[in-house]
Amino acid sequence: MNKPIYVTQPSLAPLEEVNEYLRQIWESGIMTHNGPLMQRLEKEVSEYEGVPDTICLANGTCAMQLAIRALDLEGEIITTPFTFIATANVIAWERCTPVFVDIDPDTWNIDPDKIEDAISDKTVAVLPVHVFSAPCDVARIQQIAGEHGLKVIYDAAHAMCVKLNGKSIMSYGDVSCTSFHATKLFNTCEGGACFTENKELASRIRKMRFFGFDEMKEIVDDGINAKMTEIAAGLGLANLRYLDEVRKKRRDKYEFYRSLLDSCGFISFQKYDPEEYNYSYMPILFDSEERLLCKLEQLANAKIYPRRYFYPSLNNIELFSHPKLPVANAVAKRIACLPLYNKLSDSSIRTICSVLLENG
Ligand SMILES: *Cc1c(COP(=O)(O)O)cnc(C)c1O
DSSP states (O other): OOOOEESOOOOOOOHHHHHHHHHHHHHHOOOSSSOHHHHHHHHHHHHHHTOSOEEEESOHHHHHHHHHHHTTOOSEEEEOSSSOHHHHHHHHHTTOEEEEOOBOTTTOSBOHHHHHHHOOTTEEEEEOBOGGGOOOOHHHHHHHHHHHTOEEEEEOTTOTTOEETTEEGGGSSSEEEEEOOTTSSSOOSSOEEEEOSOHHHHHHHHHHTBTTBOTTSOBOSOOOBOOOOHHHHHHHHHHHTTHHHHHHHHHHHHHHHHHHHTTOTTEEOOOOOTTSOOOOOEEEEESOHHHHHHHHHHHHHTTEEOBOTTOSOGGGSTTSOOOOOHHHHHHHTTEEEEOOOTTOOHHHHHHHHHHHHTTO
């Protein structure tokens, strides 16, 4: 019997290389609290991304929570419904109100024209997502935010390694937040980071992640425990060395899928610029939800398990308000992410595509 194929598998450095970091931790006895490995990871990620400062955190969700807190936001935050639940959760958890606006039908990112229509006297910020790593229209978003005095926080959970106009995507907005979760292109098992060029803000987030202590161990601000452990940082240091290779392999596999699926009449793809994309996902858009459900069933019969990302569009979830967002509703119903990870073989990709293409 064939082994099942799931949507993703973590990209992991060779175990010996991770062990070397574990050995250092066992030797020093330092497991957390702004430890040497986390400091080194912050430095190396900053160099890798080409940004002045990286603040490593326990996960990507708390990165966004700390960004909202550190900017003292209270009120409405405009965001996209076509995202993982965490994007909207953090807004509500921080006692702000998520206001969903519709997405662009081609890039699947927040539609800047719709942002302006949704601004009220309670709006304090915009929280767009670079969906599947395709950059948002950052210039337009910045212009709108500037005109209305809004803060911009990017959910860049999908977007490690992406450059836009020669600059890291992480350098846009007041703060960009990313995730180093096991399923992401770059992982520390659980982990995440904030990026900001605002030194004061960076320093505030650093204090907030550590109960509000400053460098002298005095309590000077609000705080919580959002620290990254040394074990996570060690795994990150080992994995970072392979990140270029990971991205390249995913790109090859993504392009191989495209060579097999491009002529299919009922599947289309996200609009992206090949040099501004990290190929961490293989999302496909079917012409109808019926077709998607039928194909998912045929694939499951072959023990292949793509995943619907992100379904349903969050404006349909009980917890939140329910504006009518026709594009997000129509797109979210018809997208599935096909398996994509470094060890996925070409023959598996061929099998997946032949199931997709057979019987129309
Ligand atoms: C993964 C993800 C998050 C959450 O990151 P965690 O590290 O799991 O907390 C937030 N937003 C998006 C779009 C994600 O894909």
